[in-house]
Every structure is written in C-alpha cells, then in structure tokens.
Amino acid sequence: MNVLAIICGLVCLLPVLNVFAKSLSSAKAVASNSVTFWPKEMSFAGWQYIWVYTSYKRTLLNSVINTVSGTSISLFITILTAYALSHPTLKGRRFIIALYVFSMVFSAGTLPVYFQMNSYHLLNTRWSLILPHLVSPYYTFVLKSGFEAVPDSLEEAARIDGASYTRTLTSIVLPVSKASIATIVIFTAVAYWNRYFDALLYITKQPLKPLALLLYEVIKLSSMEETNDIIYGQRLSDTIREASMVVLTMLPILAIYPFMQRYFVKGVMVGSVKG
Amino acid sequence: MTVINKPRRSARQRFWTYIKGHWELYLFLIPGLVVLAMFKFAPMSKIVIAFKNFKPRRGIAGSSWVGWANFQRIFEDPEVWRVIRNTLEINLLQIAVCVPLPMLMAVMMNEISCMPLKKSVQTMVYIPHFFTWVVVYSVFFSMFGGMGFINLAIRKVTGDTVPFFIKGGWFRLMLILSSVWKGTGWSTIVYLSAISSIDAEIYEAAIIDGANKRQQARFITIPSLIPTMVLMLTVRMGSVISGGFDQVLAFYNPSVYDSADILGTFIYRKGIGQSDFSFATAVGLFESVVGLMFVLMSQFASKKMTGRNVW
DSSP states (O other), X not given: OHHHHHHHHHHHHHHHHHHHHHHTSOHHHHHTTOOSSSOSXXXXXXXXXXXXXXXXXHHHHHHHHHHHHHHHHHHHHHHHHHHHHTXXXXXXXXXXXXXXXXXXXXXXXXXXXXXXXXXXXXXXXXXXXXXXXXXXXXXXXXXXXXXXXXOHHHHHHHHHTTOOHHHHIIIIIHHHTHHHHHHXXXXXXXXXXXXXHHHHHHOOSGGGOOHXXXXXXXXXXXXXXXXXXXXXXXXXXXXXXXXXXXXXHHHHHHHHHHHHHHHHHHHHIIIIIOO | OOOOOOOOOOHHHHHHHHHHHTHXXXXXXXXXXXXXXXXXXXXXXXXXXXXXXXXXXXXXXXXXXXXXXXXXXXXXXXXXXXXXHHHHHHHXXXXXXXXXXXXXHHHHHHTOOOHHXXXXXXXXXXXXXXXXXXXXXXXXXXXXXXXXXXXXXXXXXXXXXXXXXTSHXXXXXXXXXXXXXXXXXXXXXXXXXXXXXXXXXXXXXXXXXXXXXXXXXXXXXXXXXXXXXXXXXXXXXXXXXXTTHHHHHHHOOGGGHHHHXXXXXXXXXXXXXXXXXXHHHHHHHHHHHHHHHHXXXXXXXXXXXXXXXXX
C-alpha cells in the first residue's frame, strides 16, 4: 500500500519535474532528448529570457492586481449576500435563492456575454476580467451553509442586546466562520489567477493581459520551428523558451501553496460533506 | 363594555415596516444582485441574436429577423452532430474514469500508516488541481509530444512515435489522463473526509471478528463511500454537455478538430473566429438549454437516490 502511494505521488510530481528540468537545461541537451527529470548542463538562460524579453513582468502584475481586487470585492459581496440569505425568516429569501440557482444552471452563452460586455464599453478593460466573476452562486451557498451553522443563540443574544445586523455580522458571525471564509478566499483567488479565456475573448491590448493568457499565447501560438537565438551566451530553442514560460507560470502558485494547504482541506469538508 | 378597535394597518404598511425593520439585510443583498443582473441576466437579452441574421454594422435592432432558421441549421448541419457526439463521448469517458478513481485513492491513502509519507503524498497529489489548464497542457505536451521522453522510450521499443496529440483516439487519452492528473487528488479530499466520519466502532467490531485490512476496506469503507460517489456522479453528469471547455481549448489543435471539438470550442471558433454570430449564438442557446435539462435531471436523480438536495 505504501508503495502504491509513493507511486501515485511520483506520478503527480514527475511531469512537473520534467518541465522544470527542460527549462533549466542547455539547448544541446534538450535537442538531443537527453533531459528527463533533472537539468543537464544547467543554465538559467531560459528563465532570464522570459523575465527580460517577454511581457512576463507586466502580465504577472496584471494577474496579481486582478486576483487581489477581484477576490476582495467578491469576498465583500459574497459575505453580505450569504449572511442575509442565512436568515430563514427573511421575506423574499426563496425568490432570491432561486435567482442565484438559475444563474448557476443557465448561461446566456459566450457570444451574448461578449456583446453585453461590448455594450457596457468594457472590452479591453481590467473590469471585464474582474466584474463578471464577483458573484459565484456556488460559493455564496457554501458560505450561507457556514453561516447557518452558527448557533442561533449567539445571534439572538446579540439582537436582544440591541445589536444591528451589521454589528452581529462583524462581531459574532464572522470571527466564528473563519474556516469557511478562508476556503472561499482560496478558491476564488485561484480561479481568478488561472482564468485565461476571458482575457482571450476581451483583451487585445498587450498591457492588460494576465499571466495565464501570456502562457496560452506562448504555448499555443508560437511557431513550430526551432530557432537559434543566442542569448546570455546560450542557444535558446523554442522548447526551452516554452518550458521556461510554463515553469515561471507555475512558480507563483507553488510558492503560495504551502500557506494555502492548511485551509483548504478543512474547507472542502465544510463545502461538500455538509451538502 | 365597549371594545376599542385598533386601526388596522394595510398590507402595504406592514410590508414597508418589515423592510424597514430588516433594511440592513436587504441592503446586503443589493451588490450581489446588481452583479448578477449586469453579467448573468442582462446578456440574456442578447440571445435574440440567435433569431436574427446579425450584422454588427446594422446592430441588433437593425438586423433582419430569421426566426428558427439558425436552429434548423443546427439540426441539419452534420458538423454540429459530430461536435455534440464528441462532447458527450469525451465527457462520459472522463466521468467513467474520474469518478471512481478518487474513491479508490482515498481508500488507499487511508491505509497509509506512516504519517509523514501520508502528508507528503497528499501534498503532491493536490497540487495539479491549482494549475491552469494551459499549464497542464504544456506539461503533458512536454512529456507526450513528439520530442517528449515518453515517445523517446516508445521509439526505442517500437521504432516509431505515437502521435498523442494528432490522432483522435490518442488525443482523447491525453484528455482523460490529464483530467485524472489534475482532478483526482482534489476529489480524494472529499472521500477522505467522508471516511473520517465513519464510526470507528464498526471497524473495531470487524477486527474482533477477524477481518483483515482488505476485508475491512471491501465491506466497510467502500460501501460507506458509495453514497458520496453517487452524489459526485450526479453532479458531474449535470455538466455532461457543457463541461471541459477550458481543457479542450488549451489542448486541441486543428488536426484533432474532428474528434475533439466540443460544443463550447465549436461555438468559440464559429462565433469569434469565423464571425458566424447568429449561428454561434443559436448553438450556445441550444447548449445552455440542454445543459439545464441535464442539470435538472441529475438533481432529480440525486434527490431520489440520496434524499437530499445538492444545494
């Protein structure tokens, strides 16, 4: 059993290692197909190329801005909505939940959304990437369940003491719901970070492109021929260029991952087992 | 004695009193509803494009009305049926592989006694879930592409390379393998948490009766996980017509269009790529309506089988 587990772990790790290795090897080694899981004739030329000669820095910044603003605004809206909807006696609650459910199961379609974005004059703006995803009905419901799990007695006591709903939310419900909130923060942030299709659709001007889109362009739209640029004293083939692009795209996620790990295991339990 | 009648408040007054009593909550609901209205409901007005012969220069109002013509084209165009078949085949294949696997993985991981090993395997197995599909594609292409080490090994054995990304059947294998790589670890968490809620006494009783690890897994763990798996299955079935877009868009190329083009990518290519706006909108509406039907069916099935709502 332990052996099987190790194999599974390796299966997940090795593909990543392969790309890492290629990005850090010399063009000669890569061309002769002798690179598997460890760099051969190690050179950082690929990484340096991506850092200096592509719009990596700009797209990285864009992704960070979009993710941070998107996640924080979304969190604000989602908390408010979920809190309001967690009161079973609220009139109109069923109707509003129905609206959310409907928006979750039926979509107008790619083209109508594109034309609507055009009508708002939001094409080629940062907002076209941030605004549509501020509300996730699914996570709103997850958080609603989380809030519903807070003992009624706590909230009632606060209301009797004369606290407003705002006060109750901030002083009582939120501190108790940290696990649920941490979960949706992580999932929302990762979703914003990884999204590339929206940008592919709405953004044509370079300065606004996010990292995921840059990777898509480099990988899918690059030429199939090997080139022989010499940069930083090394021949830099397309393979190394692409491998470096992939690695530099993975690095931010890998860097944050250890910090995230604590939270999402608990969070998935809150989200799914509760039902 | 006279009875004093208090003046009755009208329903309207009661309504506003209620709102005023809970105004904060209604205020809280507004931002979310505004976003939904702007980006989920407003675009629905543009669906009318599917019923017109839309020309951007003329605008929506100025374009001529064609009624169901675009939808007729959906049913008559053989390419559309191929795409629909691809969508269903690819998604069903993925479901068949990706739903049972995490359950088995969770059972296996549960057996690991060495804690550090368990934690590190879990860590490694969860990571791919956090990568964007473009990254997953790049990683798989690096391994399975013409120059990748998998083909290198294959060439040593058979003298020829396997066109994983060019031939339809192999390409679907790539889609499935990458789905497994990206998604299995993640789904395992759900099953692991379900396992942790199984009553320990049942295991103790089994051990007393002489059950070994394998029997415990077969008779206790797996049957307890079946309801969870059924739930995951029905949820996944709901997206059988609409799922997989980000993945296929990142993976596919013109040589596999005939076997890998799914509804979402087809709509994208026709609509944005070839500017066939009305047709693409019609196909999109078709996809959404059929998708809705599948979701409702899976909801119904889930409720029947497990007795609870997904939401």
